[in-house]
Amino acid sequence: MKLMKNFLLVLLLAMTPAWAGDSVAPRLDIGKGGQCVEDPKLMRRNHMDILRHQRDETMRSGVRGSRHSLAGCVDCHASSRNNSVLGGSENFCQGCHTYAGVRIDCFECHSSKRKTVAEAGK
Amino acid sequence: MYNKAESRNFYALVAAGGLIVGIGLIAAYLMEEHGHIITGMNNQIVWGMPHVFAIFMIVAASGVLNVASVGSVFGRAAYKARAPLSGLLSIALLAGGLTVLMLDLGRADRLIVAMTHYNLTSVFAWNVVLYSGLFSFVAIYLWTMMEQRMNPWSKPAGFVVFAWRIILTTGTGLIFAFLVARQAYGSALLPPMFIVASFAWGLAVFHLAQAAMYAWNGKTPGPEIMRRMRILLGIFVLGTLYFVFAYHLTNLYFAKQTGFEQFILAGGGIFPWLFWAGYVFLGSLLPLLFLFHSGLHKTSYTVIASLLVILGSFAFLYVFIIGGQAYPLFIFPGYEASSSFGDGQIASYSPSLPEFLLGFGGIGVAFLITAISARVLNLLPHDIPDRRKRDAY
Amino acid sequence: MSAINPERRKFLGKTSAVFAGLVIAPGVLLYDFAHGRAAGEAASGRVRWGMLVDTGQCASDCNDCVSACNKENGLSGGTSATDSQWIRKVELKDLRSGRTTSLPVMCQHCEHPPCADVCPTGASFRRADGIVLVDKHRCIGCRYCMMACPYKARSFVHEPLTDQNPDVPRGKGTVESCTLCVHRVDRGEQPACVEACAKAGRRAILFGDIADPESEISKRIRAVASAQIRADLMLNPGIRYEGM
Numbered sequence: 001m002k003l004m005k006n007f008l009l010v011l012l013l014a015m016t017p018a019w020a021g022d023s024v025a026p027r028l029d030i031g032k033g034g035q036c037v038e039d040p041k042l043m044r045r046n047h048m049d050i051l052r053h054q055r056d057e058t059m060r061s062g063v064r065g066s067r068h069s070l071a072g073c074v075d076c077h078a079s080s081r082n083n084s085v086l087g088g089s090e091n092f093c094q095g096c097h098t099y100a101g102v103r104i105d106c107f108e109c110h111s112s113k114r115k116t117v118a119e120a121g122k
Numbered sequence: 123m124y125n126k127a128e129s130r131n132f133y134a135l136v137a138a139g140g141l142i143v144g145i146g147l148i149a150a151y152l153m154e155e156h157g158h159i160i161t162g163m164n165n166q167i168v169w170g171m172p173h174v175f176a177i178f179m180i181v182a183a184s185g186v187l188n189v190a191s192v193g194s195v196f197g198r199a200a201y202k203a204r205a206p207l208s209g210l211l212s213i214a215l216l217a218g219g220l221t222v223l224m225l226d227l228g229r230a231d232r233l234i235v236a237m238t239h240y241n242l243t244s245v246f247a248w249n250v251v252l253y254s255g256l257f258s259f260v261a262i263y264l265w266t267m268m269e270q271r272m273n274p275w276s277k278p279a280g281f282v283v284f285a286w287r288i289i290l291t292t293g294t295g296l297i298f299a300f301l302v303a304r305q306a307y308g309s310a311l312l313p314p315m316f317i318v319a320s321f322a323w324g325l326a327v328f329h330l331a332q333a334a335m336y337a338w339n340g341k342t343p344g345p346e347i348m349r350r351m352r353i354l355l356g357i358f359v360l361g362t363l364y365f366v367f368a369y370h371l372t373n374l375y376f377a378k379q380t381g382f383e384q385f386i387l388a389g390g391g392i393f394p395w396l397f398w399a400g401y402v403f404l405g406s407l408l409p410l411l412f413l414f415h416s417g418l419h420k421t422s423y424t425v426i427a428s429l430l431v432i433l434g435s436f437a438f439l440y441v442f443i444i445g446g447q448a449y450p451l452f453i454f455p456g457y458e459a460s461s462s463f464g465d466g467q468i469a470s471y472s473p474s475l476p477e478f479l480l481g482f483g484g485i486g487v488a489f490l491i492t493a494i495s496a497r498v499l500n501l502l503p504h505d506i507p508d509r510r511k512r513d514a515y
Numbered sequence: 516m517s518a519i520n521p522e523r524r525k526f527l528g529k530t531s532a533v534f535a536g537l538v539i540a541p542g543v544l545l546y547d548f549a550h551g552r553a554a555g556e557a558a559s560g561r562v563r564w565g566m567l568v569d570t571g572q573c574a575s576d577c578n579d580c581v582s583a584c585n586k587e588n589g590l591s592g593g594t595s596a597t598d599s600q601w602i603r604k605v606e607l608k609d610l611r612s613g614r615t616t617s618l619p620v621m622c623q624h625c626e627h628p629p630c631a632d633v634c635p636t637g638a639s640f641r642r643a644d645g646i647v648l649v650d651k652h653r654c655i656g657c658r659y660c661m662m663a664c665p666y667k668a669r670s671f672v673h674e675p676l677t678d679q680n681p682d683v684p685r686g687k688g689t690v691e692s693c694t695l696c697v698h699r700v701d702r703g704e705q706p707a708c709v710e711a712c713a714k715a716g717r718r719a720i721l722f723g724d725i726a727d728p729e730s731e732i733s734k735r736i737r738a739v740a741s742a743q744i745r746a747d748l749m750l751n752p753g754i755r756y757e758g759m
Contacts, residue, residue: 055652056652057557059648059650059652060640060642060650061557061558061642061643062552062557062558062642062643062644062697062701063555063556063557064551064552064554064555064556064701064702065553065554065555066554066555071681071682074681108675108676108686108687109651109676109679109684109685109686109689110679110681110684111678111679111680111681111684113678113681115681115682154688156674156675157672157673157674157675157687157688158597158671158673158688159597159673159674164595164596164597164673165596165597165598165599165600165661165669165670165671166596166667168658168661168662168671169658169662227655227656227657227688228654228655228656228657228658228671228672228687228688228689228690229654229655229656229688229689230655230656232653232654232655233655235636235652235653235655236635236636236655239636239637239638239653240635240636240637241631241634241635241636241637243631243632243633244632244633244634244635244637244659245633246633246634246635246657246659247635247636250635297659300633300663301662301663302629302663302665302748303629303663303664303665303745303748304662447662451665451667453605453620453665453666453667453744453745454605454607454744456609456610456611457607457608457609457610457616458607458608458610459605459606459607459608460605460606461603461604461605461606461620462594462600462603462604463594463600463603463667464596464667465603465605465620465667469596470596
């Protein structure tokens with residue numbers, strides 16, 4: 001039974017369109033959206049590993065301008081309303097992480113706001 | 123032997139210990155939640171009261187094994203009977219000290235990072251290995267002593283533990299000895315000083331635990347072993363005093379260090395007080411009187427002396443750790459410096475309540491481990507086997 | 516005297532050419548390192564970023580480098596004992612002559628950084644191009660680096676932060692210090708303090724590649740007397756001071 005539930009959950013997470021009809025699934029404001037840097041299915045499952053890999057490349061070796069940068073994610077996916085990936089259940093990162101019950105550690109240090117707007121506000 | 127009243131007292135004691143640990147954990151949680159702003163520590167005094175507690179416990183954890191070493195390595199039977207208690211206290215103190223040290227981290231939640239990334243040039247990283255090693259070796263040592271089939275191995279295990287803890291305290295001393303830029307530290311004298319201090323502090327803790335256990339069980343230790351252990355503590359206190367004076371004397375001789383020594387030993391506000399009144403008088407001379415005076419041979423005097431030695435060690439560590447940071451760093455030799463970041467100024471520090479609570483929480487952890495294990499395991503030293511009582515047990 | 520003096524003309528021509536060269540050259544050099552690295556390219560070990568501070572040009576009443584640093588890196592600008600200060604103005608008075616000097620002190624970006632040596636997790640490290648950084652993903656907040664730094668260059672974040680600069684992630688419970696404005700340097704710009712100092716008309720801080728013998732900073736280090744702070748420790752800092 002438990003296996004079945006897990007299987008269903010994975011299936012659910014793997015198919016975004018299915019979310020739309022699900023009343024408990026997060027309704028996300030995907031920001032600018034458009035073509036993601038990778039296949040959305042891949043991103044949904046592996047974004048953390050991709051980000052972690054990029055993080056070490058940038059931090060330790062100084063590789064800049066990669067399409068896998070966290071700032072890039074935020075730039076595309078910050079909500080059109082508050083320019084942030086955090087804030088409420090419809091915000092891109094927070095919405096899904098709350099739904100999945102996974103703590104996000106990124107934004108204790110990193111800005112959750114779209115870079116251009118954050119800078120204009122300074 | 124364990125009757126109803128005793129059980130009630132025991133659970134009350136455990137509950138009290140649990141409460142202290144609980145309060146300590148709440149303090150740690152508050153420090154995580156609000157950040158170190160709720161402590162007295164700052165960018166000038168980066169290590170504070172939690173480190174005084176933690177370093178005391180870690181140093182004592184190594185020194186308390188001295189009793190076991192005298193038994194196993196040097197073959198003294200009376201000490202051998204005390205080896206299991208000595209090993210247990212070591213594990214308890216180490217656990218308490220490390221709890222405080224880890225919960226004080228800015229990101230205590232990243233313990234896994236500390237476990238998976240080792241920087242081989244860092245003496246801190248070496249210490250992580252040394253601490254986990256001590257836990258395992260002492261556990262094995264305890265096993266060889268308590269499991270009859272393993273008894274033949276207890277001597278070699280004792281040797282390993284002996285060597286390991288000397289290395290461990292060297293590592294603790296090196297944490298400071300490697301700080302080249304700070305006047306108070308960066309001295310090769312620190313590792314041996316910490317080793318001798320560990321003998322004194324550890325034995326003082328042992329005396330307290332032993333006296334408590336004997337009193338709890340309504341027994342009294344033999345006068346001969348008490349005499350020996352009393353003298354031993356006195357010798358260790360003298361030895362520590364010797365190293366502390368050698369350390370300050372070398373500093374006094376170097377012109378570049380005289381400012382710092384003047385600060386610590388004479389003009390530095392609370393620090394000279396803690397050093398002379400706290401460490402030298404209350405923590406060393408007075409205990410020496412209690413330990414060596416021919417009229418003061420009752421166990422209670424030894425207990426008072428041990429308490430004073432522990433008190434003195436806290437005073438010493440406060441002066442060493444906080445006083446050492448309070449004196450301004452020597453960045454521009456030959457110049458008088460001033461800035462918004464405390465250059466050329468004595469840094470101020472007043473420890474806050476959460477720091478103390480966290481420190482006492484660590485002592486609570488050590489206490490709980492000791493109390494529960496002492497009841498579960500047969501750790502009371504049996505100097506003269508008493509058949510009647512053993513049967514009752 | 517109305518006749519043209521060819522010799523004088525030649526002289527004028529030469530001097531003006533030299534003058535123009537002197538004016539333009541730094542600009543050209545500026546352009547030389549002002550292109551940053553290509554996307555995806557790692558920092559090079561052939562480069563070593565450094566600074567030369569001319570204390571003669573630094574005024575004790577000027578705090579522009581500090582303000583610029585605070586703004587660029589999103590620091591509060593507070594100076595209480597728990598506030599972060601990545602760069603500070605230090606006033607020095609020679610104990611014997613009484614001569615006073617003012618100078619900015621920040622992370623000295625050592626070749627052999629003690630902070631990186633003592634860091635248990637390897638969070639403190641020296642990037643290939645000589646910039647000493649804290650990898651805050653690895654920092655556990657033990658503060659041993661702060662104990663080890665001979666320049667007191669580091670700060671610990673004592674409180675939760677919000678609204679950080681997108682280019683400069685900072686967070687509670689980790690240690691931080693001057694990054695030499697690594698995000699700007701990687702884009703081919705100069706650190707904020709250097710820019711602010713030039714804007715204030717002082718040009719007391721010269722930034723550049725000290726591993727390149729042809730860079731402006733290397734030439735100047737060869738030409739004028741400069742020193743490292745606590746040179747006796749043999750850490751070989753990347754920041755040098757003139758007139759101390």
